[in-house]
Amino acid sequence: MDVGRKLREWEQEELLSQETAALIMEYEKQKHPDGKKDRMPLLMMVGLVFFTLAVFSFIAANWQVMPPLLKSGIVLSLMWLFYGLGMISEKRSSGWPVLYRMIGLAMFGASLIVTAQAFHLSSSGSILPWAVFTAALLHYALWRHAAYAGAAFIMGVVTLLASVPAVSWLEWGVFTAAALTWLVFSRKRLSLVFSWLLVFGSGLKLWSTPAVESLFWPVWTLFFLVFLLFVLTKEQRRMLLPLYPAVSAVSLLVYLAVRGETEGVLEGLGWLEAGLLAAAGTAVLTAGWWKFRPAVWTAVLGLTGLMMFDQSAVLLAVTAEAAALGYMFYAQKHELPAAPGFIYFILVQAVIYVVFAWGRLDMALFFLIGAFLLFAMAGSAWWFNQRKEAAQS
Amino acid sequence: MKNWVMPALQTLFTALVITGFFAVSWFGESLTLRAEPYDPFDPFLGEYVMLSYPDLEAPSGMENTTVYFTLKEAEDGYAVIDSVDDQPFFGAIEGYTFDQRVTAPQLEQFYVEQGTGPELEAAEDLQVTVDVAPWGAIRPVALEIREE
Numbered sequence: 001m002d003v004g005r006k007l008r009e010w011e012q013e014e015l016l017s018q019e020t021a022a023l024i025m026e027y028e029k030q031k032h033p034d035g036k037k038d039r040m041p042l043l044m045m046v047g048l049v050f051f052t053l054a055v056f057s058f059i060a061a062n063w064q065v066m067p068p069l070l071k072s073g074i075v076l077s078l079m080w081l082f083y084g085l086g087m088i089s090e091k092r093s094s095g096w097p098v099l100y101r102m103i104g105l106a107m108f109g110a111s112l113i114v115t116a117q118a119f120h121l122s123s124s125g126s127i128l129p130w131a132v133f134t135a136a137l138l139h140y141a142l143w144r145h146a147a148y149a150g151a152a153f154i155m156g157v158v159t160l161l162a163s164v165p166a167v168s169w170l171e172w173g174v175f176t177a178a179a180l181t182w183l184v185f186s187r188k189r190l191s192l193v194f195s196w197l198l199v200f201g202s203g204l205k206l207w208s209t210p211a212v213e214s215l216f217w218p219v220w221t222l223f224f225l226v227f228l229l230f231v232l233t234k235e236q237r238r239m240l241l242p243l244y245p246a247v248s249a250v251s252l253l254v255y256l257a258v259r260g261e262t263e264g265v266l267e268g269l270g271w272l273e274a275g276l277l278a279a280a281g282t283a284v285l286t287a288g289w290w291k292f293r294p295a296v297w298t299a300v301l302g303l304t305g306l307m308m309f310d311q312s313a314v315l316l317a318v319t320a321e322a323a324a325l326g327y328m329f330y331a332q333k334h335e336l337p338a339a340p341g342f343i344y345f346i347l348v349q350a351v352i353y354v355v356f357a358w359g360r361l362d363m364a365l366f367f368l369i370g371a372f373l374l375f376a377m378a379g380s381a382w383w384f385n386q387r388k389e390a391a392q393s
Numbered sequence: 394m395k396n397w398v399m400p401a402l403q404t405l406f407t408a409l410v411i412t413g414f415f416a417v418s419w420f421g422e423s424l425t426l427r428a429e430p431y432d433p434f435d436p437f438l439g440e441y442v443m444l445s446y447p448d449l450e451a452p453s454g455m456e457n458t459t460v461y462f463t464l465k466e467a468e469d470g471y472a473v474i475d476s477v478d479d480q481p482f483f484g485a486i487e488g489y490t491f492d493q494r495v496t497a498p499q500l501e502q503f504y505v506e507q508g509t510g511p512e513l514e515a516a517e518d519l520q521v522t523v524d525v526a527p528w529g530a531i532r533p534v535a536l537e538i539r540e541e
Binding site for chain 1: 400
């Protein structure tokens with residue numbers, strides 16, 4: 001945009017005084033003494049593109065005969081180049097320092113892949129994702145930009161998946177400690193959500209450890225995360241609390257689908273664990289009611305252990321319906337966004353339909369009528385609420 | 394200072410990984426394994442030969458499981474299993490049994506020069522030279538056509 005032209009236009013329209021316009025022009029002249037000097041000549045840009053292409057073509061043509069050390073060295077040099085560009089663009093306040101450092105981080109991953117390949121080693125282990133995950137976390141600790149948090153989250157998920165189907169206790173412990181440290185020291189929403197999800201993921205990863213078999217690692221992890229709220233700050237809790245009903249709702253649906261689609265008694269299901277889960281659920285209910293109200297919904301999962309003994313899955317279906325409807329009322333009363341509760345309600349109907357009505361039309365009709373009744377109830381509750389608010393105003 | 398911490402740490406890590414590979418050869422023993430090729434190409438990593446080892450037979454009762462094993466040179470000059478256990482012990486290579494044979498992640502694939510993969514796969518009788526460190530790390534060094 002031509003600043004001088006716009007200033008003259010605003011001056012003519014009497015939006016700016018002559019003095020202010022002169023002050024702005026003076027400021028712009030000092031800030032950008034000669035804009036044209038900063039621009040790279042077109043010919044130089046074309047030349048640079050061709051030079052880069054030539055360098056890469058040369059490397060590609062000779063890649064097979066290069067000694068392994070040179071291959072790793074080339075990728076590491078590219079990594080240094082991009083970190084250098086990042087530093088320069090940050091100092092000059094131009095360009096995209098974050099993007100350059102992200103490419104530098106990617107080059108670090110590439111250097112490990114190239115090294116593994118050049119030295120004939122398997123790249124299927126978890127060393128590579130671990131190294132890039134740690135590096136991305138350190139980037140975030142140093143520069144506090146959401147892009148590094150995103151990279152750390154993606155590499156955290158890759159690290160979790162890389163050690164499937166088996167993970168040692170040591171690796172699991174180190175990963176959980178890293179994710180928990182990230183969570184505790186996070187202050188921004190995105191970083192908190194990503195680290196929280198990784199802690200939850202490490203709970204799911206307990207299925208890959210040589211631990212006691214349990215069907216309920218997601219529930220135990222969610223309960224742990226509820227009690228973790230006690231050590232977090234008020235601001236951290238405010239940003240994290242919406243995750244609890246959301247993840248609990250999805251977990252309940254998954255348990256409903258698994259129970260409904262499995263014939264007979266589930267392997268690994270025991271009364272002792274079901275009882276312990278119910279007791280822990282009561283503790284979560286108390287903690288939620290007392291201190292973190294949105295986390296109360298997580299307590300519903302305490303009943304899953306006992307309800308999984310019901311081979312018809314009706315108890316789980318009724319609980320999911322009641323929880324969905326209850327949340328819609330709760331959201332309405334507390335003026336929360338209605339969409340999540342509504343979407344969950346629809347999802348519950350869909351899962352129930354698949355579980356119970358696949359080939360059994362009578363049951364489908366039964367649940368369809370039930371769904372219509374619940375909708376009618378929810379609609380009338382909303383209507384009464386609207387009338388009450390209108391009367392009050 | 395802050396700007397150089399990450400590239401320096403990352404370079405140091407890659408250098409440590411490379412040194413680790415070289416250390417296997419510096420302190421390890423060189424062995425040759427009979428190998429048979431199968432399969433082909435990775436779009437990201439290039440051409441490689443997947444390998445199985447006919448001399449590394451899985452002991453009965455250890456099918457499709459994690460195993461810890463050491464290698465020794467047999468009288469014919471090719472490596473065979475020295476000792477194998479389902480529990481880790483010092484100097485053991487961590488691997489697994491599959492299809493009545495023992496292998497390890499570091500042994501199962503070998504990256505080759507572009508275009509040489511089909512020739513090696515067609516040859517069928519191959520040999521792999523590996524360096525095995527006293528602490529159980531392996532470094533595959535060469536893949537060649539076996540002439541017996």
